[in-house]
Amino acid sequence: MNRYTILILRYFFSIVFIIASVPKIINPQKFLITVYNYKILSSLLLPAFTAALPWIELIAGVCLLSEAFASPGLLVIILLLFIFVLAIIIDIYLGIDPYCGCFSGSLGYSRIGWEVLLRDICLLLLAIILYYKLTSRRRNKPNPNEYK
């Protein structure tokens, strides 16, 4: 993976997460209903999670645009994707098929299922590979004074 591929992938994840966060920030009530329909979170955690998630997505997406904060931003995205994959697996297992709510427009109106699960797993694997590539330079040339 050369530096241009890494750059393109960084911007890809950044744009995907920024675009995904905006409609959820604009209309949090709608997002609350979407998250509720997953039937995973308790009524106590539901509002706080709904309020926080889009902003975490937005900040992580913006961090990916900067060289200095790309790898921690990507770590957050890996964590989010892991949560999404877990939520989809639980709902498929329980036989619940709520609207994905991942994006706005027609993509947001797709119900979760194997297709959405496969897409998120691919994104998760891609994000993990990208993280390794982003940090490989540090691994190869360790600076003893850094990251202690």
Added chain:
Amino acid sequence: MFFLKVCYKRDIIVAFIIILVGSLLGIGYNLIYSGGVKVFARYSHKEEILKKNEIDFINIHEIRIFFEESLAQFIDSRDEEEFKKGHLPGAINLPLHKFDEYFSRFAGKIEQDRFLIIYCDKGCDSKIFVADKLLTKGIRNKIFLMEDGWEELQPIESIFFSNE
């Protein structure tokens, strides 16, 4: 665990800060924004709403008589976009996430002697919350919730306009 071992300490700390800042911003924004979620409220679950209110369920076979005799006002609690794609004839759109905005338009049109039948998608719960909000707003009409979702009502013609 293996993945965490290869992550840099600095990345984990900054990632934690991103989550913290994002959470605080999100909570702050929703506390200020009038259309935000009530962050510290405990949202009722459908079982609690159904227990405290006298709301009954109705199925696809039972609604036909209500429709033919114009005994009921159908309420569609799905999004505006989904409503535009298709809805029951004469149904009023009352999406949960824009309840107050839509209710103000709709309130004067409710005839007191008509039943209210609320439906949404297959497996969705927005109809229960819309029913709860209607009762909170002082609506005294008898409310029924459709057991079946919009998907099961397809094609509409076979349910409402067949000669059987």
